[in-house]
Amino acid sequence: MKKRMRITWAAIKMEIKQHRTTFAVYVLLRFFVIAMMILALLNRNYEHVFLCVLTLFLFIVPSFIQVRFKIELPSLLEIIILLFIFSAEILGEISSFYILFPMWDTILHTINGFLAAAIGFSLVDIMNKDERIQFHLSPLFMAIVAFSFSMTIGVVWEIYEFAADTFAGLDMQKDTxxxxxxxxxxxxxxxxxxxxxxxxxxxxxxxxxxxxxxxxDIGLIDTMYDLIVNLIGAVTFSIFGFFYVKYRGKNTFINRFIPRRKNKKEDYLREAEMLLEEKSEE
Known part of the structure; x- marks a missing residue:
């Protein structure tokens, strides 16, 4: 078990460092988060410390997914995900951007709708390309699945906000x-x-x-606005995704948002395993 964890962690490090632009953004954001965490510790604000630790953990998730599931995330998509996490947790919660900038939450929910649709779409697209799977979905149906996946994620998030407000005494569903x-x-x-x-x-x-x-108003209007802008983001990507599949390879813009399966050269898990075996033999 420990050996498997060491291999996975080594592969994650290789994954992060392989993409230079993504790595630079990752290091910069990680520096800011650690600085915020140190300040929170000095001020004994343990809630903010927890948010910083959570953010650092979430930064690793995209690379972990790429390593464990052998899926390659486009650099632009990965950078947007990192910036989204930083904007939601550090800027939104700790720096109070949700209060200082009323449109901050709306912007993030719109981006979330777009990204969730991209993830839902890519899952179907990867299955469509898999020769072991016996069915293939049409471009229209793939767009509908992407839209439905995004809206489901949006609804689940609103349920989480409602539960946090109800049982933890928070105010995630902002009043109007x-x-x-x-x-x-x-x-x-x-x-x-x-x-x-x-x-x-x-x-x-x-x-x-x-x-x-x-x-x-105790959160209803905020929730409906969030779902509406999530819908806008989901519809936007679903339209792009439809034309991406219909005219495969001609839409270079949407290619930057759709994950794909890794090839053998991109399998850092295997490479990390070989390197650790070589070190153990020495």
């Missing part, structure tokens, strides 16, 4: 200030008639004014 609501709860006749209340300027809780300037 609105000035009118429509609800059947205020229907005195109990006839399921929606009643609209306009011009809401404040909310009073336990007799104390919150001074919000409107009604506090």
């Amino acid at each position: 200030i609105v000035h009118h609501i429509t609800t059947v709860t205020l229907d005195a006749t109990k006839s399921n008639i929606p009643i609209t209340v306009d011009g809401i300027k404040d909310v009073v809780v336990n007799g104390k004014s919150l001074g919000l300037g409107g009604y506090l």
Whole structure:
């Protein structure tokens, strides 16, 4: 077991260093995360320390997937994934970009929709190219699978945010200030008639004014916005993916986002195993 872990870790290091541009981005982001973690330790902010450790772990995941499943991620896709992790955890959570820049969460969810569709699409594309598999999907069906995969990931993430808010007392589903609501709860006749209340300027809780300037929506609008922009990202990639398969090899742009199977020269797991065996013999 220990030998297998050593081989895998050696292969991951080789994988990371092999792609120079990706490696440079990885080292730079890792430096920033470690610096943030040291500052968090000095300030005894252990929640931020945990987020930094989680980020460092997530940085390794793309390379681990490439090594263990023998899948080659395009450099551009891998760099975007690394930047996405850094933007979500370090900038978003620790540096409060979600609060400082209201569109930050929207941008990340749009990118997430695009990337998730790319991953879903590539899974089907890899199976389509595998001679051992007896069925092959049409370009349209592959686009539908990619879209469905992306939306499923988006929904699962929103469920995670809801669970974190409900059971851990967090506020991942950010609140929205609105000035009118429509609800059947205020229907005195109990006839399921929606009643609209306009011009809401404040909310009073336990007799104390919150001074919000409107009604506090507790996450529903944020969740729906997230799913809508996820849909936009998913649809965008699904359209590109459809034409990628229909006119195979002619779309160089989308090639940069679709993983493929590794060839023998890119199998760093085998190479790492051979190197460790040579060292043990010495």
